[in-house]
Amino acid sequence: SEEELTSSTPSLPPPSAHFVGRKEDLVQAKRVTRLVGGRDVLVLCHKGQFHAMDMRCYHSGGPLQEGDIEEFDGRICIVCPWHKYKITLAEGKGLYQAVNPSATPPKPTWRSKGVKQRVHKVTEVNKNVYVTINDSLDPIDSDFYQTERYRTTMNKA
Numbered sequence: 001s002e003e004e005l006t007s008s009t010p011s012l013p014p015p016s017a018h019f020v021g022r023k024e025d026l027v028q029a030k031r032v033t034r035l036v037g038g039r040d041v042l043v044l045c046h047k048g049q050f051h052a053m054d055m056r057c058y059h060s061g062g063p064l065q066e067g068d069i070e071e072f073d074g075r076i077c078i079v080c081p082w083h084k085y086k087i088t089l090a091e092g093k094g095l096y097q098a099v100n101p102s103a104t105p106p107k108p109t110w111r112s113k114g115v116k117q118r119v120h121k122v123t124e125v126n127k128n129v130y131v132t133i134n135d136s137l138d139p140i141d142s143d144f145y146q147t148e149r150y151r152t153t154m155n156k157a
């Protein structure tokens, strides 16, 4: 299909994509925040791979741009600096450790709460980097921290 052709050999950014920076600048900066289509988005480069997600943590609005990147159970996550919630870079899933009390000794395992943070699509075209906002209508927890109401409260604080 036409779509497959464009995604395999892109020469133009997708129509709804927003330019967020030149690749070499973003690689060097490692992470930047941008207002994209009315949302505050964190764009980060980890091991040569770009990721984009809502900037404020789904739990309580923490600044993910200040979070560490760590791997849990083989999944690369950003760790929110406020209460250490772990969010997968690829899907925005919230991970937590569950302990099975009937196991001896009780053995913690990593589980997912499902998608909690809205992640956005990153496209590279001619050494430029673009973000396409994930406009899926299904509500995602991090949406709350992108609302006008929340921003107004933040600015007054």
Ligand code: FES
Pocket: 057, 058, 059, 060, 061, 062, 080, 081, 082, 083, 084, 085
């Ligand atoms: Fe991110 Fe609480 S605000 S873990």
